[in-house]
Amino acid sequence: MLVMGVDPGLTRCGIGVVIGTPGRAELVSAGVIRTSPDLDIARRLLQIEAGLEEWIAAHRPDAVAVERVFAQHNVTTVIGTAQAAGVALLVAARHGIPAVQHTPSEVKAAISGSGRADKAQVGTMVARILKLDAAPKPADAADAVALAICHAWRGSASARLAAAAEATARPRTWSQVVAARGVS
Template sequence: MRVLGIDPGLTRCGLGVVDGRPGQPPRLVDVDVVRTPPDLDTALRLVRLEAAIEEWVVEHRPDAVAVERVFAQHNVQTVMGTAQAAGIAMLVAARRGIPVTLHTPSEVKASITGSGRAGKDQVGAMVTRILRLVEPPRPADAADALALAICHVWRGGTTARMDAAVAAAGASAARQRRAFSRARLKGTAP
């Protein structure tokens, strides 16, 4: 499985691609950070992010995209930029029919380090170790993008099966509700 991990951000957006499968050490394919200037209009910054992510999707052809789930922070501006960048990442993947999974920061940290409270240095060190790199990817956004991709490779099969089960259960419940509604309209409901 080839996974594109995206650590969304308006100023710095980490992109990391790994190949792997659960139970096996993943292999680094590529990593980078897309930067947009803070003084540029937000809409134009988003256009630049969209173009860069699209280029990565075309070049690396991932089977899945893993995006960090946006969480509440005290700085509303930071949250807004992160959410906008995450939306762009999901849009690019959806346009190409690539499944997108959102992973929380604590889920990624726990998957990579064993602790959901690990710091950036710990995540960088473990990404370096897991991918057998000489040094940690810099800046931290690059290491975070790789951590997202690794987390998805290791958890992806489980997450996909759980999502499919939930969807199937939801579809089954919806069919039962429709059948009950039809029976009620016909006057044959219990």
């Protein structure tokens, strides 16, 4: 599957496009959408939207994987980061492309086998997986590539879970969720 990873941010929004199947991945393209801190937030979000539209038009990904933003993240930037992530989810939905969110720990675990790997270890593993001399630069692009690899490798499992959830007509209570997943 062709996956576009998005490492959301207002100043630098990392993008990484990867073709992958569990255990294998090939880099298609990576880069960064930049917006100027001189612009107001509304215009910055508009620029991010325009950049994402270009990337999607150029690559037509099967899925968009966005890093999940938590309220506990850096409080001075978390609102802007959440809004950039929201624009990525919105643009994917507009094109009917499944949009999924992965936590940084999920990405680290998928790439390196450990949810606690540091940035350098993830970069080294990304380069090795993609058979490159070094991880894509800047770091935001490398993080987006790692997200895309994570989703390509987890995607089939996620798709099965999603299909199962659809089939059971969206259970709403915890006991229904447990029942639908066959967990006792």
